[in-house]
Each structure stands twice: as C-alpha cells, then as structure tokens.
Amino acid sequence: MxxxxxxxxxxxxxxxxxxxxxxxxxxxxxxxxxxxxTFFGVLTPRPMKAAYVEPSRRPSDGRYGDNPNRLSRxxxxxxxxxxxxxxxxxxxxxxxxxxxxxxxxxxxxxxEDDWESPTLGASGVGWEVWLDAMEITQFxxxxxxxxxxxxxxxxxxxxxxxRLAMFSQKKKNIxxxxxxxxxxxxxMFKKREEQFSYYNFEAADIGKLKRDFTENEKQAHDLxxxxxxxPAYDLxxxxxxxxxxxxxxxxxxxxxxxxxxxxxxxxxxxxxxxxVKDNHHE
Amino acid sequence: MNKNxxxxxxxxxxxxxxxxxxxxxxISAKRQMEKIAIDNLSKLGIKYESIESFGTYKRLVLxxxxxxxxxxxxxxxxxxxxxxxxxxxxxxxxxxxFGFAKSxxxxxxxxxxxxxxxxxxxxxxxxxxxxxxxxxxxxxxxxIISKLQFPKTMVWEKERFRFARPIRGLMALxxxxxxxxxxxxxxxxxxxxxxxxxxxxxxxxxxxxKYFKTLENLNVIVKDEKRLAILNKEISSASKRMKLTANxxxxxxxxxxxxxxxxxxxxxxxxxxxxxLPVELVHLVMKSQLKFFTVENSxxxxxxxxxxxxxGISKGQKNVxxxxxxxxxxxxxxxLFFYKKDLxxxxxxxxxxxxxxIFHQGLGTMHDKCLxxxxxxxxxxxxxxxxxxxxxxxxxxxxxxYCDLASELVKEFTxxxxxxxxxxxKNAKLSKGICKTIKEFYWPLSFSSxxxxxDESSLVSLAGKIDTVLxxxxxxxxxxxxxxxxxxxxxxxGFARIILAKKFSLNLKVxxxxxxxxxxxxxxxxxxxxxxxxxxxxxxxxxxxxxxxxSGYKFDEIRxxxxxxxxSGDLMNAAQRIKSLNVMRKNPDFDSLAASFKRAKNILKQTxxxxxxxxxxxxxxxxxxxxxxxxxxxxSSMAEVMLKNNDYSVxxxxxxxxxxxxxxxFDNVMVMVKDEKIKENRLKIIKSLVxxxxxxxxxxxxxx
Numbered sequence: 001m002x003x004x005x006x007x008x009x010x011x012x013x014x015x016x017x018x019x020x021x022x023x024x025x026x027x028x029x030x031x032x033x034x035x036x037x038t039f040f041g042v043l044t045p046r047p048m049k050a051a052y053v054e055p056s057r058r059p060s061d062g063r064y065g066d067n068p069n070r071l072s073r074x075x076x077x078x079x080x081x082x083x084x085x086x087x088x089x090x091x092x093x094x095x096x097x098x099x100x101x102x103x104x105x106x107x108x109x110x111x112e113d114d115w116e117s118p119t120l121g122a123s124g125v126g127w128e129v130w131l132d133a134m135e136i137t138q139f140x141x142x143x144x145x146x147x148x149x150x151x152x153x154x155x156x157x158x159x160x161x162x163r164l165a166m167f168s169q170k171k172k173n174i175x176x177x178x179x180x181x182x183x184x185x186x187x188m189f190k191k192r193e194e195q196f197s198y199y200n201f202e203a204a205d206i207g208k209l210k211r212d213f214t215e216n217e218k219q220a221h222d223l224x225x226x227x228x229x230x231p232a233y234d235l236x237x238x239x240x241x242x243x244x245x246x247x248x249x250x251x252x253x254x255x256x257x258x259x260x261x262x263x264x265x266x267x268x269x270x271x272x273x274x275x276v277k278d279n280h281h282e
Numbered sequence: 283m284n285k286n287x288x289x290x291x292x293x294x295x296x297x298x299x300x301x302x303x304x305x306x307x308x309i310s311a312k313r314q315m316e317k318i319a320i321d322n323l324s325k326l327g328i329k330y331e332s333i334e335s336f337g338t339y340k341r342l343v344l345x346x347x348x349x350x351x352x353x354x355x356x357x358x359x360x361x362x363x364x365x366x367x368x369x370x371x372x373x374x375x376x377x378x379x380f381g382f383a384k385s386x387x388x389x390x391x392x393x394x395x396x397x398x399x400x401x402x403x404x405x406x407x408x409x410x411x412x413x414x415x416x417x418x419x420x421x422x423x424x425x426i427i428s429k430l431q432f433p434k435t436m437v438w439e440k441e442r443f444r445f446a447r448p449i450r451g452l453m454a455l456x457x458x459x460x461x462x463x464x465x466x467x468x469x470x471x472x473x474x475x476x477x478x479x480x481x482x483x484x485x486x487x488x489x490x491x492k493y494f495k496t497l498e499n500l501n502v503i504v505k506d507e508k509r510l511a512i513l514n515k516e517i518s519s520a521s522k523r524m525k526l527t528a529n530x531x532x533x534x535x536x537x538x539x540x541x542x543x544x545x546x547x548x549x550x551x552x553x554x555x556x557x558x559l560p561v562e563l564v565h566l567v568m569k570s571q572l573k574f575f576t577v578e579n580s581x582x583x584x585x586x587x588x589x590x591x592x593x594g595i596s597k598g599q600k601n602v603x604x605x606x607x608x609x610x611x612x613x614x615x616x617x618l619f620f621y622k623k624d625l626x627x628x629x630x631x632x633x634x635x636x637x638x639x640i641f642h643q644g645l646g647t648m649h650d651k652c653l654x655x656x657x658x659x660x661x662x663x664x665x666x667x668x669x670x671x672x673x674x675x676x677x678x679x680x681x682x683x684y685c686d687l688a689s690e691l692v693k694e695f696t697x698x699x700x701x702x703x704x705x706x707x708k709n710a711k712l713s714k715g716i717c718k719t720i721k722e723f724y725w726p727l728s729f730s731s732x733x734x735x736x737d738e739s740s741l742v743s744l745a746g747k748i749d750t751v752l753x754x755x756x757x758x759x760x761x762x763x764x765x766x767x768x769x770x771x772x773x774x775x776g777f778a779r780i781i782l783a784k785k786f787s788l789n790l791k792v793x794x795x796x797x798x799x800x801x802x803x804x805x806x807x808x809x810x811x812x813x814x815x816x817x818x819x820x821x822x823x824x825x826x827x828x829x830x831x832x833s834g835y836k837f838d839e840i841r842x843x844x845x846x847x848x849x850s851g852d853l854m855n856a857a858q859r860i861k862s863l864n865v866m867r868k869n870p871d872f873d874s875l876a877a878s879f880k881r882a883k884n885i886l887k888q889t890x891x892x893x894x895x896x897x898x899x900x901x902x903x904x905x906x907x908x909x910x911x912x913x914x915x916x917x918s919s920m921a922e923v924m925l926k927n928n929d930y931s932v933x934x935x936x937x938x939x940x941x942x943x944x945x946x947x948f949d950n951v952m953v954m955v956k957d958e959k960i961k962e963n964r965l966k967i968i969k970s971l972v973x974x975x976x977x978x979x980x981x982x983x984x985x986x
Contacts, residue, residue, distance in 0.1 A: 067619070069612055084438065086450060089301050090482060104479050105598030106605070107548070107590075109541055110339070112304035114434070125436035125447070127302060132605020133572055133590065141438050141448070153438050172608065255643055 001099055002178040003075075003165040003185065007053055009098040010077050010159065014051035017091060019079060022052040027234060028241040031056050032078030032158055033117065036233060042082060042145050042154040043272055044279045051079045053161070057241065059200035059248035065186075065193035068173035072196050073189070077159040084141070084155035092139065092157055096131070099168060107132050115140045119240050119264040121147040124156065136163050146272030147265070200248040209251075213242045213260070220267050229274035236267035291331075292457030294346040294416075295490035296423045297474055299451030301340070305540035307432050307446050308337040315344045318429050322422045327354035328415045336504045338543045340478070343504055344426065345490075349456065353418060355411040360386050365395045365402035379404060416456040423454050424465045439467045451475065455490040476500035477543055479595040501594050502543045510539055513591065516547035517575060520589050524549070528589050529576045534569055541573065544594035550603040554586045556614040559621060562701045563691075567613045570697070574610070620690040624702075627689075629710035633681065635688030642768075644805055645753045648684050654753075654800050656680040658745035661796050665788045668737050672715060676738045679719035682707055683746060700724040726776050729828075733776075733783050740784050747773040747780075752797060755818055756805050771825060778826040781853050790822070791815055791851035816848070823847055830860055839863045842983040855928065862930035863979055871941045878944050879981040882968045885953060889965050893973055897966040901959060906946040907967060913943050914970050921977055934978055944971070 001009070011021050025035045032038065032054035041048050054076045062072030085091060093103055110127040115138065117123070126140035138158040142150055162185070165177045175186030220235035243260050246252050252260065296315075303311075312335035319333055323346070331348035362382035368390070370376050375390040383390045386406040396405040432446040439448070443466035454461035454470040463470050475482040477500055487496050494504055503509040513535065521528045538545065557564065561584060568574040568588060575589040590606045624632070636648040645651070659676050686692050686702035704721035712720075719742050722734035734740045750773045761770050780786075794815045798806065823844060830840045839860050847856040866872055902908045917936050924933045953964045975981055 067616070069616065083440070089450075093478075102598075103481065104595055105601055107592035107602045108478070109593065110302035112302075112306075125434065132602050133609040134605060141436055143436055151437075151442065152440060167605070172612070253640065255640070 001165070001168045002180050003161060004180045006099055006161060006164055006168065007077065010095065011051065013095050013098045014049075014079055017049065017081075019049040019051040019081070022050045024052060024054050027237050028057050029054070029237055030058060030119075030240065030244055031117075032076040033120065033122065033156065034237055034240070035078070036230070038078065038080050038154075038156065039120070039145065039233065039268075040272070040275050041080060042142055042150055043148060043276055045152065046082075046279075047152075048080065048082045048154070050081075051077070054078050057244070059196070059245050062193060062197035062200055062248070064197040065175070065190045068175070071162065071174060071189075071193060072200060073192065075161040077161050079157040080154055081157075082154035083152040088155055089139075092129075092137070099164060101131065101168070110139070113138070118261050119243070120145065120268050121265045122268075131167060134163060134167055136160055136167065146268045148272060148276065200245055202249075204245050204249050206246065206249060206251045209242045209246050209249075213239050213246075216242070217263060217267060221270065224267075224270040224274045227274055227278060229271045229278070232267070232274070233271040236264065236271055239267060240264050290351040291348040292351070293490040294330075294349045294419055294456040294461070295453065295493050296344040296419075296426070296461075297451070297453040297493070298342045298427060298449060299340060299453070299474060300342065300446065301448045301450055303337075303339055303342070303447050305339065305537045308339075308342070308540045309536075311342055311430055311432065311446070312337050314430050315342065315426055318426045319344055319346070319422065322425060326418050326422070327356065327411050328418060329354060336506055337540065338502070338504065338509075339540055340543070341474070341504065343493075344423075345493075349415055351415055353411045353413050353415055355409060358408055358410055359396065360406045360408065361396065361398075362386075362393070362404040362406070365404055368393065368395070368404060382406075416459055416461055419454065419456060419461045420463045423452075423461060423470070424463045427465055441466055443467075453487065453493075455487065455493070457491070458489040477502055477594045479593055504543075506539065509543075509545060510535070513539055513542075513545040516545050516591070517589055520547045520549045521577070524577060524585075524587060526577045526579055526585055526587065529569075529578055531569075534573065534575060538573055538591045542591055542593040545591050546594060546596050548590040548592050548599060548602050548606055549587065550590070550607045551587045552607055552611050552614065556611070556618065557584055557586055559614065559617055560698075560702065560705050563617055563621070563695065563698060564614075566695060566697055567610065567617065571613065572606070572610060574606070617691065617695065620694055624689040624691050624706065625709050629682065629685060629706055629712075632688055632706065633685040636684055639687055642753070642757060642759075644757050644802065646802060648687055650802075651749060651753075652681055652684060654749050654797075655683065655742065655745045657800050658749055658793075658797050659741045661793055662741050662744060662786075662788070665793060666741075666786055668741075671737050671741070675713060675715045675719065676741055678712070679716045679723075679738065680742045680745065682712070682716070683720055683723040683742065685720075726779055728772075729775060729832075733780055737784070740780050740786075744777055744780055744786075747777040748793075748797065751777070751818060751821065752794065753801060753805070755814060755821070756798075756801055756809050758808075761821070770821070774822045775825040775828070778822055778829050778853060782826070782829060782857055785854055787852055787854040789851040790819060790853065793851075794818060819848055819851060822853070826853055826856075830857065835860050835864055836985075838983050838985045839867070842979040842981060844983075845980050858928055859930050859979055862934050863984075865931055866934040866938065867984075869935075869938050871938050873984075875938055875941050875944070876981045876984040878941070878948065879972070879975050881948070882972050882975075883982050885968055886965065886972060891962070891965050891969040893969065895966045895969060897963050897970065901963045903960065904951045906943070906950040907964065910940075910943045910947040910971070911967050913940050914967070914974060917974055918970070921974065925977060930978060937975060937978060940971075 015021050022037045029035065035052065035054055037050050037052065041050065055073060056076050057073045059072055061070050063070040081088065093108070096103065109130045111130055113126060113128040115124045115126060122142065122145045124140035124142040126138065128135045129137040129139055136159060140156045142154045142156060144150060162174050162177060166174060169177060171177050175184065175190050177185040179185055179188055216235040216238045220232040223232035243264060316333050316335045323330065329350045330346045334345045336343040336345065363378045367376050367378040379390045379393060382404055383393055388406055393404045393406060395402050435444040435446060437444055445466070449466050449468055451474060452465065452468050452470040453472060453474050454463065455472060460472050461470060472487050473484055474487060475484055485496065485500065487493050497504055503512060517528045517530050564584060565576065568576050577585045577587040577589065579585050588606065588610060592602055636652065639648045641648050641651045656677050659680050663671055663673060663676065683703060685706050686699060689702055689706065692699045692702055700723070704717055707717045707720045715738060718736065719739040722739040723743050723746055725732055725734050725743060734743045750768065751770055754768050754770055759768060798811060827840050831837065842863060843856045843859045846859060847853060897911060899911065917940065920936065921933065951964065953961065955961050
C-alpha cells in the first residue's frame with residue numbers, strides 16, 4: 001500500500017472511531033505530541049478524540065539522504081483519545097488490518113517502553129509495538145504533561161508512517177517508498193534531506209539561533225503571564241526547535257544542555273498553567 | 283484435574299488480565315500473589331491443598347487447589363470483668379455484666395465463669411467460622427491485586443487505581459461459582475480471552491478446574507513450566523536442524539517466555555559480513571535489542587543465524603522470518619557503517635576529542651581524567667613496588683581507556699561504551715598488553731563478574747575507579763539511598779575487590795594524599811583533606827564489608843577490624859586480620875577473652891590513662907598482677923615482629939594464651955581500691971593489655 005493510501009485509510013478508520021481528523025500544525029516540531037491539539041488537549045477533563053498526520057523534525061537524525069533508514073524529517077500519524085476505550089489495544093490492532101496487515105500472519109509484540117519528554121515535562125507508560133520485529137508504533141498512556149498529573153488519562157498512539165510503508169511495500173530503503181503510484185518518497189524528499197542535513201550540521205547560524213531562543217523565550221513568558229498562552233506556546237515550540245538545531249550543530253555544551261532543556265520545560269509549564277486556569281470553570 | 287476431589291473441595295482461580303505487562307515484572311508479581319494469598323487464607327481459616335501462580339504477558343493467575351467450601355470452625359472465648367461482678371448483693375445482674383454481655387451480643391444469663399491464675403472472670407463462648415469460603419475470596423482477591431508492587435505503576439481509569447499496566451479483565455471462580463467483586467472499574471466474571479494473534483476472542487470458562495484446558499485448546503499455555511518446556515524444545519529442535527548450538531542463556535529464555543503465550547520458533551540467517559562486527563555488538567543487537575537467540579558452531583564461534591520466538595501461531599512463517607531478518611540486517615548495517623567509519627579514524631585523533639567532553643563540572647574533561655589516571659597508576663606502582671610491572675604499557679594504556687567515548691558507534695549504541703575502546707586500540711596496533719588493559723579497565727562490571735587479570739590492568743582499573751570516587755566526593759556528590767547517579771558504589775566495590783584479589787597491601791590514606799594534589803585547584807581549595815579522606819575510606823569500607831560478608835565472615839568479625847582500617851588505610855591487611863579472627867574464634871577460650879577485653883575497655887572508659895603510661899612494677903602487690911604483666915611484656919616484645927610478618931593467627935593464638943593470667947587478675951585483684959596510686963597503676967596494666975589486644979582487632983565488637 002502506498003504511503004498516501006495508508007494515511008487515507010488511517011484517517012478513515014480513526015474518523016469512524018469518532019476522532020476529529022485534525023491537520024498538521026504549521027510549525028516545526030520534534031514530534032506529534034507538540035501539536036497544540038495534544039499538548040493542551042490532554043490537560044482538561046473534557047473528553048477528546050483526535051487524529052492527525054504530523055511532519056516531525058529531528059535535525060540530529062539527518063544523514064544527508066545517504067542512510068536508507070534515517071531522516072531528519074519524517075511523518076508521524078498520531079491518535080489521541082481521552083479517556084481511552086477499554087478495548088483500545090484491540091481497536092489499535094484492528095487499525096493495522098485496514099493497511100492489509102493481518103495479525104494471524106505476523107508477529108506483533110508489545111515491548112515495554114516508557115516515554116518521557118524533558119522539554120515538555122511530560123511522561124507516560126507504554127510500549128513500542130513491533131511488527132515482525134520492526135518498531136511501527138509508540139503506544140503511550142500519558143501520566144503527566146507540562147508537569148501536571150493528568151486526570152483523566154489520555155492514550156497517545158503514534159504510527160511511524162515511513163516504517164509502515166516500508167513494511168507494506170517491502171522496501172529496504174526509505175527513499176524507494178511509493179508516496180502514491182507515481183511518485184517516490186525519494187523524489188519528494190531526498191533533496192530536502194541533503195540540504196537540511198547541510199543546514200543543521202554545518203550552516204545554521206548559531207548566534208542567530210541563540211538570540212531567537214532568548215527573544216522567543218522572553219516574549220513567551222510575557223504573553224503567558226497575560227493569559228495569551230496559545231501564541232506563547234507557539235514561541236515555546238520555536239525555542240524547542242532552535243534547541244534541536246543547535247544540538248545538531250554541536251553548539252551546546254553539557255551544562256548548557258541541562259539549563260536550556262529546563263528553560264523550555266518552564267515555558268511549557270507556564271503555558272499549560274495559564275491554559276488550565278482559563279479552562280477551570282468549564 | 284478433578285480426580286478424587288471430594289465435592290466440598292473445589293479449586294479456586296483468579297485471573298488478572300492485563301495489557302502487556304513487561305516480562306521483568308512477572309516473576310516477582312507471581313511470588314507476591316502467592317505470599318499474600320497464603321497469609322490471608324490462613325488468617326481467615328481457609329484450608330486448601332496447594333497454591334500456585336502463573337504468568338504470561340497478559341495474565342497473572344493465582345490457582346488454589348482443592349479449597350474447603352467453608353472456613354474453619356473454631357470456638358473462641360471472650361473474657362470480661364471479674365466474676366465477682368456478675369450479680370450484686372441483691373442477686374441482680376450488675377451494669378458491668380450487662381455491659382459485657384451486650385458487647386458480646388448476648389444476655390447476662392448466658393455468661394460463664396472461667397478460672398485463670400489471676401482469678402475468676404466472666405466469659406462468653408462463641409463459635410466462629412463455618413462461613414462460605416467463596417465469600418471470603420471476594421475480599422481476598424481484590425486485596426491481593428491492590429497489594430501487588432511493581433517497579434513502576436500507572437493510572438488509566440477514573441478510580442485512579444495503580445497497577446503495572448491497565449487491567450482489562452478479571453476472572454474469579456470457585457468451582458463453577460463466580461466470586462463477585464469489582465476493582466478498577468472491572469467486574470469479576472467467568473470470561474477471558476484467547477491468543478492475541480487470533481484476535482483475543484472472548485471465551486467462557488465453566489469451572490475453575492477447566493481453566494487451563496480451555497485455554498490450552500486455544501493455544502494459550504498458562505503454566506510457565508509447560509511453556510518453558512515448549513520453548514526449550516522449539517530451540518533445541520531448531521538447533522538440531524541446523525546442526526549448530528543455540529545460545530540459550532537464562533535471562534533471554536525468561537524474557538522470551540514472558541513475551542509469548544505459545545512459543546513458536548522462527549529460524550533465519552543473515553549475511554555473513556556482519557560477523558566482522560565485535561561479538562559484543564552482535565550480542566547487543568541480537569539478544570538485548572531483538573531478543574533473538576544467537577547460534578554457535580562447535581568451536582563456540584558465532585554463525586550467521588538467528589532463532590526468534592513469535593507468539594502462538596505458525597501461519598505466515600515466511601513473513602515473520604523475512605521481517606526479523608530485515609530488521610536485524612538493517613541494524614547491523616547501521617552499526618557496521620559507524621564501526622568502519624570509526625576504524626578509519628586514527629586513534630590519537632579520536633582520543634583527542636576527549637578534550638571536548640566534560641567529565642564533570644569543576645573536574646575538567648575526560649582528557650584531564652585520563653591524565654589523572656596515568657598519575658594515579660604511577661602512585662600505585664610506586665607504593666606497591668611491583669617488580670614485573672610493565673610501567674610503560676601501564677601508562678600508555680591509561681591514555682586510551684576512554685577513547686571510544688567519542689566514537690560514532692558508541693553515540694549510537696551507548697551500551698557499548700567501555701567495550702569498543704579495546705577494538706579501536708587493537709585496530710591501531712597497540713601492543714597486546716595495552717589492549718588487554720584497556721579491555722579490562724571497567725572490570726568488574728558487577729558484584730560477581732570477572733576482575734582485571736594482569737598487574738597492569740589491575741592498576742589502571744584501580745586508578746580509574748579511585749579517581750571517580752575521589753573527584754566525585756571532592757565536588758560534593760553524595761550517594762544517598764537509591765540515588766547513585768555516578769555509580770560510585772560500583773566503583774568502590776570494584777576497587778575493593780581488585781585490591782583484595784590482587785593482595786595489594788598499601789596505605790590508602792597515603793595514596794589519597796598524593797592523588798589529591800592532582801585535582802583542579804578550585805576543587806582542592808574547597809576541601810578539608812582529612813575529612814574527605816575519612817569519608818572515602820568509610821565509603822570503601824562499606825563496600826568491602828559486603829565483599830567480606832560474601833566470603834562468609836560474620837559482621838562482628840568484620841566490624842572488629844574497621845577501626846584498624848580507618849587508621850591504617852590498608853584493606854588487604856584488614857582482610858587478613860578478619861580471616862585470622864575468624865579462625866581463632868573457633869578456639870574455645872576466644873569468646874571469654876573477647877568478653878574480658880570488653881570488660882577491660884569499659885573499666886578504662888572513665889579514666890585518663892594514656893597509651894604511653896607504663897605501670898610501676900614496684901607497686902605490684904598481688905601475684906596475679908605480676909603474672910599478668912609478665913605475660914603482657916613477653917607478648918608485647920613479640921608483637922612487633924609477628925605483626926610485621928602479618929602473622930595475625932599466631933599473634934591471636936598468643937593473645938588467647940594470656941587468658942588464664944587475665945582471669946586470675948580479674949578474679950583476685952581489686953582494681954578500684956582506695957589507694958589512688960595502686961588504682962592508677964592497675965589501670966595502667968589494663969591499658970597496656972588493651973593496647974596489646976587492639977593491635978590485632980577491636981575485640982569489643984565481637985558478639986559473645
């Protein structure tokens with residue numbers, strides 16, 4: 001099944017489960033969890049079901065398009081449900097069927113893998129799901145977000161779309177994946193990988209990134225303190241991405257790293273606090 | 283299952299169905315379930331034949347064989363006020379007897395009188411028990427579930443019940459009866475589910491006794507032992523087919539056992555070129571990451587095959603085998619890419635990157651740490667005066683022990699840090715001895731694992747460990763309870779084990795004094811040296827205690843030598859003393875000697891007698907004091923030579939010989955006499971005796 005069809009099938013499947021099919025958020029981010037639909041969405045008591053594709057950037061993982069398994073920008077398919085249905089595991093397994101993966105003909109295992117995001121102040125308990133030993137999904141029951149204990153709990157299901165497509169199309173090289181019947185992944189994104197690897201590892205302006213970080217951080221604090229937590233959170237995401245590029249660029253010392261992570265976590269916390277306060281009376 | 287069981291004895295069953303519980307949680311959970319069940323069943327007087335527990339990744343099962351239908355009947359006696367208070371002078375029941383009767387839910391006319399040694403009392407006899415046991419299970423089962431402890435727990439539903447993973451089903455049966463209870467939003471029933479690979483179909487279990495069979499028919503082997511037998515058979519028949527041997531170590535077997543409900547092996551091969559990778563890396567990828575069994579030939583060399591285990595079904599074997607192979611090869615390919623890249627970098631260039639890696643704030647870079655290790659090795663070598671030590675190789679090796687820290691491969695496979703250095707050194711054609719020293723630098727990796735072998739590797743390993751401990755203590759890193767982020771305990775333990783195994787006798791205090799000078803100035807300024815060294819000695823002693831205890835020595839013997847170690851800083855010598863003490867202890871006179879020593883020490887507590895005070899023999903009055911002091915002097919003159927030659931056993935044996943004269947002294951001589959001069963003189967005799975004893979060990983620590 002081509003990658004585009006996998007997305008369409010998943011959209012269709014999760015829409016039937018009652019999920020709002022949300023669109024990707026238009027800012028750089030390290031993972032689908034950063035999308036405000038998830039970040040803010042899991043904080044309040046109100047039930048929620050959402051699913052969306054999220055292009056995610058991990059500057060350090062770039063390999064100039066040379067490595068058949070690595071990308072600096074890839075696509076997650078993310079499902080967030082609060083509270084989780086009792087048979088959510090089986091609902092997830094059934095979603096694999098729509099991609100033509102029949103459990104009885106494959107080995108599916110759930111390997112303990114608790115998740116933590118130091119920059120979001122978030123943590124969860126869950127698994128990597130292995131399909132014939134290939135990790136295709138991260139399945140997590142969030143316990144904390146932005147240092148808040150969550151109640152009710154949300155489940156987050158994150159599919160690695162490229163992995164699924166490689167599996168489905170029996171490809172050993174990401175760039176050989178068919179996006180649709182006419183276009184390959186390589187045609188669409190290989191050049192991007194080359195150029196962004198150059199940017200992230202060699203060319204990104206360190207001084208500018210550090211200034212951006214500080215200025216965005218400053219304004220985020222100011223906005224959040226005046227209850228404008230939504231734009232404040234956008235700025236926090238920009239800080240997070242700047243940090244990731246600086247890290248890939250090798251511009252962060254060990255002690256700096258700890259303090260920068262804490263600064264981003266503090267931003268997440270104040271945005272979340274302002275949001276929770278604002279939604280207190282619903 | 284049901285053979286010959288009387289109708290009133292049925293099996294009882296609790297199945298907790300969980301979303302994939304981690305394999306490493308299961309064994310402990312089973313043990314806890316059994317223990318809590320046994321305790322509670324006995325408390326409630328419920329009899330049964332036996333209790334078993336089982337586990338898979340999605341169920342924890344408690345099984346009670348042949349449980350009595352009713353709780354045990356017993357008569358209990360409740361005792362009340364004195365029998366005199368039953369009736370007043372007018373023959374009427376008193377308020378006290380009414381009160382007691384009421385509290386026992388009866389009337390005063392039913393009260394009895396019992397005789398006790400303390401007098402006669404009012405009493406009520408009551409029969410308890412005889413209740414349906416299944417009713418009690420409805421309390422015990424949820425109690426068991428809520429008492430289970432796990433390394434990590436979570437919440438998932440609105441009651442916020444904490445458990446390892448979400449509970450999705452509860453089955454509780456006694457015979458055919460459902461034990462009714464509710465927990466974490468789940469109601470106990472007679473339903474469970476079959477194999478995941480077949481869609482986890484819901485099934486009804488008619489009776490507890492039919493549970494295992496019902497599931498087995500659906501390819502779920504609940505009993506661990508039986509599943510393990512199948513797993514072993516799968517692996518051995520796969521090995522046989524290949525005419526090779528599978529490496530089935532216990533940990534990997536256990537992990538696989540709890541990852542499946544019905545083990546089915548998947549055998550495949552991979553490209554031979556990947557066997558050029560270091561064997562540790564192959565093991566890491568295959569065993570730790572993918573849970574595959576590796577395969578060896580008769581010479582113990584790896585062969586390019588794997589045995590994977592899948593859950594429950596042998597449909598689509600080719601899919602699974604291809605999938606396993608692809609993932610394995612992709613990981614190998616990644617590793618090989620980085621490994622080759624690292625091998626192409628000149629070793630000194632790679633090692634140079636240590637200058638950019640901070641060891642710890644205030645303690646400089648890893649390069650600085652290497653320099654200290656080199657210096658510390660030199661101090662050790664000077665102090666130990668090892669004749670055959672190849673100093674040049676020792677120092678050279680210490681420069682490269684961390685060379686892999688900056689390698690690409692270790693960045694990707696962090697678990698290989700400390701292992702790859704050897705391969706890079708070998709690739710750079712460093713001498714065999716140097717490579718081996720680098721390889722063994724981190725040893726021992728655990729409490730019981732192998733130690734560095736040669737003098738060279740032992741020295742460098744000691745230097746690395748003591749640097750980590752010394753420098754961490756010097757910047758104020760403290761180890762508390764479970765918090766030991768820098769693994770200082772492991773370092774100190776390894777340090778103690780190497781010293782003892784290599785029989786290195788040296789004064790650690792003298793070493794620390796010299797080593798301290800190599801710390802950065804700002805760190806030195808902040809430390810009170812004596813206090814710092816004391817803390818480090820204390821810390822190393824604590825670890826060494828565990829090593830001594832493991833060798834079979836008693837804690838009081840170990841403690842008796844602690845003050846000697848804190849004074850001398852010589853761990854090896856301390857160990858010899860413990861050993862001698864342990865041997866001497868078997869002497870029948872030893873215990874009373876230790877007791878006399880304790881007595882002597884106590885007598886001296888309130889006095890100001892100094893070690894240098896010598897008794898005046900002219901003041902001796904009693905034969906017993908003359909005799910004792912004569913023996914003390916004789917032993918004293920021999921002590922120096924014996925202790926210098928480390929003849930502790932001989933010395934201790936001589937000490938024991940002093941016992942008759944010591945007994946004579948304590949029996950016949952009054953110490954605390956009125957004449958101050960005589961009193962002080964006798965205290966001096968005791969002091970000289972204590973000094974003599976203390977040369978061996980602090981015998982007051984010995985538990986008599």
